[in-house]
Amino acid sequence: MIVPESPPLRIQGLRTPAALVDLRRLEANATRMARKASRLGVALRPHVKTHKCVEIGLIQSGGSPGPITVSTLAEARGFAHAGFRDITYAVPLPLPFLPDAAELGRRIRLNLLLDDEATLGSLEAFAEAQRMRFRAFLKVDCGYHRAGVDPQSDGALALARRLQASPGVEFLGILTHAGQSYACRSPEGARAVAEQERAVMDLFARQLRESGVRVESVSVGSTPTCCAAEGWAGVTEIRPGNYVFFDAFQAAIGSCEAEDALAFSVLATVIGHYPGRNELLLNAGALALSKDPGPVHVDPDCGFGGLYTAEGLPLPHLRLSSLSQEHGLIRGLAPIDYASLPVGSCLRVVPTHSCLAAACFDRYWVLVDGAVSEEWRRIGGW
Numbered sequence: 225m226i227v228p229e230s231p232p233l234r235i236q237g238l239r240t241p242a243a244l245v246d247l248r249r250l251e252a253n254a255t256r257m258a259r260k261a262s263r264l265g266v267a268l269r270p271h272v273k274t275h276k277c278v279e280i281g282l283i284q285s286g287g288s289p290g291p292i293t294v295s296t297l298a299e300a301r302g303f304a305h306a307g308f309r310d311i312t313y314a315v316p317l318p319l320p321f322l323p324d325a326a327e328l329g330r331r332i333r334l335n336l337l338l339d340d341e342a343t344l345g346s347l348e349a350f351a352e353a354q355r356m357r358f359r360a361f362l363k364v365d366c367g368y369h370r371a372g373v374d375p376q377s378d379g380a381l382a383l384a385r386r387l388q389a390s391p392g393v394e395f396l397g398i399l400t401h402a403g404q405s406y407a408c409r410s411p412e413g414a415r416a417v418a419e420q421e422r423a424v425m426d427l428f429a430r431q432l433r434e435s436g437v438r439v440e441s442v443s444v445g446s447t448p449t450c451c452a453a454e455g456w457a458g459v460t461e462i463r464p465g466n467y468v469f470f471d472a473f474q475a476a477i478g479s480c481e482a483e484d485a486l487a488f489s490v491l492a493t494v495i496g497h498y499p500g501r502n503e504l505l506l507n508a509g510a511l512a513l514s515k516d517p518g519p520v521h522v523d524p525d526c527g528f529g530g531l532y533t534a535e536g537l538p539l540p541h542l543r544l545s546s547l548s549q550e551h552g553l554i555r556g557l558a559p560i561d562y563a564s565l566p567v568g569s570c571l572r573v574v575p576t577h578s579c580l581a582a583a584c585f586d587r588y589w590v591l592v593d594g595a596v597s598e599e600w601r602r603i604g605g606w
């Protein structure tokens with residue numbers, strides 16, 4: 225929706241806390257990753273869970289609907305409604321969602337992931353009863369130890385064989401997410417994890433092919449590894465998500481430059497001055513920023529996000545030291561210049577984890593040259 229005010233609405237006119245998206249930075253982030261994917265010879269299937277916003281998904285796919293990854297069926301339905309026709313639902317399927325997945329799977333290419341036999345059995349029974357086929361990846365654990373089969377276990381090969389032979393499933397290939405990259409401290413560390421992610425998947429794909437299993441897609445991706453990777457031999461597609469916004473965590477581990485890549489921030493209002501303890505208070509707490517502890521392995525005193533003036537200039541002498549539900553307490557690392565941040569004025573927080581902070585809002589205010597140009601809605605629910 226285009227914001228009707230003329231001249232453009234100033235951000236100081238927004239009700240806070242408000243979710244802001246810097247359009248030029250977001251476009252630059254999207255273009256950079258799309259070019260890198262193309263240079264390294266892999267398809268880009270962005271994970272839209274970061275923003276859950278159709279307008280941003282369109283920018284990531286170059287203007288018209290392309291392949292995407294989602295984390296909820298609500299996202300899948302919302303993006304399908306907007307014309308996206310090739311969607312990977314990258315969470316192991318909760319069985320009660322089978323009818324919903326089947327309904328959507330009849331309309332678009334909905335790619336599911338599986339990592340256990342019991343789910344496959346239920347899927348096959350459902351598919352037979354409904355006279356249909358699901359599309360599915362085998363989810364692989366490349367070292368994150370959250371979900372996925374251990375590729376070197378006997379069970380992994382057996383499950384891949386079952387998937388390949390299943391009448392109820394079209395087997396697409398193998399998929400992993402190197403979430404362990406978030407423990408890195410530098411691009412060099414993330415590059416080593418990217419290489420681990422690539423090598424584990426390439427080896428497993430070869431082993432499957434040698435045992436007669438056809439593997440078309442080899443899908444990998446996290447923002448730290450996709451930003452750091454220098455080659456993806458054996459991989460067919462990458463699925464980074466956070467890269468379109470980035471955040472204080474990604475800046476701290478070197479996935480991006482804080483100066484020109486941080487595209488998401490939360491506008492908040494100063495609601496209290498406490499000179500006796502050199503602190504001030506914001507009306508943005510955990511329900512506007514999330515309570516992700518951030519990159520404490522890089523800086524134990526990182527606080528809950530980077531602080532900037534309303535115009536976007538850094539305030540490095542301030543630390544967002546604690547959050548309660550609707551309050552954010554800022555501590556001064558040097559005597560706070562209260563005159564420059566009067567009660568009622570606004571400042572911006574770049575949160576530690578933009579995917580979680582963005583989920584606190586139902587819309588984004590889109591900034592171009594510091595003025596609000598559009599309002600974009602998010603898809604909520606599950």
Ligand SMILES: Cc1ncc(COP(=O)(O)O)c(C=O)c1O
Pocket residue numbers: 271293314315400401445446447448463464465466467
């Ligand atoms: C399965 C899967 N793929 C891709 C991603 C995207 O990774 P990132 O958020 O680092 O961009 C995630 C994020 O959690 C994920 O769970």
